[in-house]
Amino acid sequence: MARVVDEASQGAEERVRAETEAASDPGEPPECKGQKHHIISKLIAKQLNTHPTLRGLYQARDPRFVSRAVNEKAHCGYQSWHRQIDEEVVNWLLNFRRATREEFEALLREIYNRPAMRARFPHGF
Secondary structure, eight states: OHHHHHHHHHHHHHHHHHHHHHHHOOBSOTTOOOOEEESSOHHHHHHHTTOTTTTTSOOTTOTTSEEEOSSTTTSOSBOHHHHHHHHHHHHHHHHOTTOOHHHHHHHHHHHHTSHHHHHHOTTOO
16 A cells, blocks of 8 residues: 555656646747747846846836747747847846946847847847
8 A cells, every 4th residue: 555655656746847847948839929029038137136237227028128030930938049048148147247238238239139049030129
């Protein structure tokens, strides 16, 4: 009987782990139609809210910083390239604690002018 309970417990733990991983990495939703890209993601906005010089200047999904993807494949959900860009921007914010608004926005323009990003978002932002 104890063995059956252990196996059931392990199965439940594995299901919870799988569900947690799926929730934290949604990838590309199967029926995604959205092509708008919000440059100030929730993750970036969270870091901006703690930044000494940029706090209060931006918001998550800030309507001033939106771009349109060339097609659905270029941007659908929270893809790996999106997570990498978010990580890069967050790290920059951590390293440049005295950054000005102009420097931060120049970083974003530099990122969105890279060839791989221009292929996704031809008009930059």
